[in-house]
Amino acid sequence: MVGRKGAVLVIGIGGAIGGAAARAMLARGWTIRALVRDPAKFAHWPDEIQWVCGDALDTETVVAAAEGADIVFHGANPPMYRHWRKWGLPMLANSIAAAEQARARLVFPGNVYNFGPDAGAVIDEDSPQHPLTRKGAIRVEMEAMLRDASQRGRMRALVVRAGDFFGGGARGSWFAEVIAPAKPDGPIRYPGRFDVGHAWAYLPDLAEAMTRLIEIEASLPAWEAVHFGGHWVEPGVEMAEAVRRALGGRGAVRPLPWLPFRLLSPLSPFLRELLEMRYLWLEPLRLNNGKLVGLIGDEPHTPLDQAVEAAVAALGREL
Helix, strand or coil: CCCCCCEEEEECCCCHHHHHHHHHHHHCCCEEEEEECCHHHHCCCCCCCEEEECCCCCHHHHHHHCCCCCEEEECCCCHHHCCHHHHHHHHHHHHHHHHHHHCCEEEEEECCCCCCHHHCCEECCCCCCCCCCHHHHHHHHHHHHHHHHHHCCCCEEEEEECCEEECCCCCCCHHHHHHCCCCCCCCEEECCCCCCCEEEEEHHHHHHHHHHHHHCHHHCCCEEEEECCCEEECCCCHHHHHHHHHCCCCCCEEECCCHHHHHHHHHCHHHHHHHHCHHHHCCCCEECCHHHHHHHCCCCCCCHHHHHHHHHHHCCCCC
16 A cells, blocks of 8 residues: 555665655655565564565665655665775665666765865855765765766656764764763764864754655656755854753763874774765865755754754763
């Protein structure tokens, strides 16, 4: 049975953005079908979700899972910031093949990795994409794959770019792994320049905005990119101060010591990947959400302290 608004195949429901988007779409009446390697791990999820056992790297499985879908939501990411070319590109290629077969809209959560310093302090959807990093170059390539596929006329594509994720219990993020302390009264580390603003996306808000866009997707062009403004936190250290307030004033805000990362990076591919993206913490890069607001009205926006308190609680940190 298909929900009153249609069917969505979610690739990557176990990840932060895939899970948040699935919950938002389910709440608004969409039928959710999710491709996962082990459905048993999702026994705590709502019964309404249809589980398909398979791997996002297997083309035939992904194409079959998308049969009858109106939307293919591609939220799959290689773990630990690694293997983007080895795994990330093939997974996206499979989702494109599935969307083409189903004649569906493919929705892709983007980020700011594909913008370099020449994009300026405030970026819109048409800002130049000249990244200085390997991961940024791959992001440009992924968006080009989507644009080319949409021009072939057998699918439609929507890219929603946003800042750093937080909230919704998301792990593996800067917020969860660096800023929010793992131990009570532990230091609250901020990885950027204290005085430089930083773009953040509270996942429940982002997921709601993406769901509203999906509901008007028929009115969008075959290729569309939209920016989610989220929380522009300036000075940037105010995010760490918000965490401190959520913890009842416990903990001290300290800069993240990058030197150990540099010293250990030859032994850790993960640390090398983190170091490559450090520039995003040194220069302001704000997303202009004017197009999004023009499409859906006011952007969903939970006040910062409320969002941070919920995000800290979802991580199991002591309040």
